[in-house]
Amino acid sequence: MKRFLAPVVGLALICGFMSALSPGVAQAAAGPCIGAPAADGTTYTETRQFVDSQAWWVPDTDQANNSTTNHGHVHMGACIPERETISSGNLTVHVRVVLHDNPGKANYVSMVFKTSDTETTVQKCYLRATAANFSCPGPSSTGKGDFVCTGTCERWLTFSRPISSFNHSGTQEVRFRGFVPEPGGNEMRANLNWQVNIQNGASASNVSRYPFLRGKGWYTNAQYCEASVRAVPLPDGPVSGIWTPVVGLSTHPDGSLPTTHSFVSIDPDFHAVPTNAGTVLWDAAGPHGPDPFGAAPISIDTRTLTNGVHKLHLRTSCRDNKLGSTNSGVTVIPFTVAN
Template sequence: MRRFLALVIAVTLACTLVPALGSGSARAAAGPCIGAPPADGTAYAETRQFIDTQAWWMPDVDQANNSTTNTGHVHMGACIPERETLNSGNITVNVRVILHDNPGTANYVAMVFKNSESETTVQKCYLRATAPDFSCPGPGKSGEGDFVCTGTCERWLTFSRPISAFKHSGLQEVRFRGFVPEPDGNTMQTNLNFQVNIQNGKSVSDTERNAFLRSKGWYTHALYCESSLRSVPLPDGPVSGIWAPEVGLTTHPGGSRPASHSFISIDPDFHAIPSNPGTVLWDSAGPYGAEPFGAAPIAIDTRTLANGVHKLHLRTSCRDNKLGSTNSGVTVIPFTVAN
């Protein structure tokens, strides 16, 4: 209750301390990828943000911890042109895949174009043990990928398709889906959905359903667990004062397990020893926002943060009592502070 009251007060103050970063905000014409790892030094024609989406399959504190209830994490991150206008050439995206304590054999990542009528897989890049980074390998002799890892390992894939491959102009959705079959026959999947403004000369058909940045963890039987940023577009420029983006940490309709826990923090490092939860803004049972697809603002007092790039971590956990573990969907969003 104390956190809820503090949130209400802080959001009220936000109206007077900093203007909302919404669809009317100024957009930078070009710039670097905010929060990009050093490996991706691409000079993009528009401002991009490195969004990291993660799927976790790990037991809750009262669930047994063994080789089937704990298959670690898979990360899938990319510098995305969220809500940017693309009117020529290709949409090219470098995708980083990280396995962390995951015993599975990573298969492939698919790039999907979705509009108001249909969705189409336009490219698949397979995760191969011996392939060079920043390529788009085909499948191995088995017809699948063969990337395995002990501890923490990463691979980079490069996707590139002409904007003429979109069936329409207007607000179109791009989805990336990464697949990791696990040793017990189940599959872990991570998903990243975002929108771009395509001007390719075709008829306009805007994507309207769930048109916001969202990440989904997926696991066999548990299905989807989702975390999302509802405030669009992402801030291309610095934020100051109290920034109060609207977020949703919920389940996904259609048979998925309900959200059992929600967690929001700034700059955590869960791979550190000991683990560092960062500056925790919310840590509570149940969703953040009403199920399904509800949302609420989260107040971030940027005056307590050093100037520079920080990371907003959103995690939704969905407990699966049948399989004895918990599916989590994570979104990590970089933002720049300048007070």
């Protein structure tokens, strides 16, 4: 169960959003991961949700659509113990990587532990064409990964590191970074940042720089475009009535291209033919929300949804006029409805 909220230092505009669960959100016991793909049937000690981060390099409607401007998507998702307490053993996470209409040769995914004063890559797992799923392969003979795909393909990686690798206890951050070199020398990256409560006996020091769940798309020149969830923690149990999570759809604040579009939907399927946009809640130019980071509540009337698990899709797009396409960062979170 979630037992804490991280303090936010120096982010006064965000503080009001870092709240506990809103009315109508219940807590649930540990067990299977909420929203997990069938391949990950693990029963976890703590509550976990399958959160998917996606990077898109796809042209806008008025940009040329060709082999340079359209590199499809890379998805990187995992059952994460977001804001849960881990007090012994290893932090073990199964990561799914999906290439969709992506011409690149996927390289590797890294797991990074971020504390208040260090940022350490603790493990790399390479994406290999012939490696077994739920392993952590090393590089090929070239020193890199060699996973390529026609259409849609997936690979599962397993990361596991002792919690003693964190040099502090308290609210710590875990980052997954997936690297896909693309034809022509550019690169696409998917990034997933999330927080966990580590109790390993080390000195207490909470991470405080942007301590909220966020998925980030990165592309050469465009840099970061991100979609985040500010109303932490994620709901462990069912929501009902009007659920109003706070979300942020904005550019990364460190020199990346500005946000040109933001989009929020429930249960879309962009791989369907024809594309299914789902129940669209927001579709507008610019960021979502009035603050510098684009954060604002989004109202979801769960009474219009069937009971069961649904997916909230958050997408931020940052147009790149220099390279002639659009970089997008996507975060997809599951939630359970029970009315």
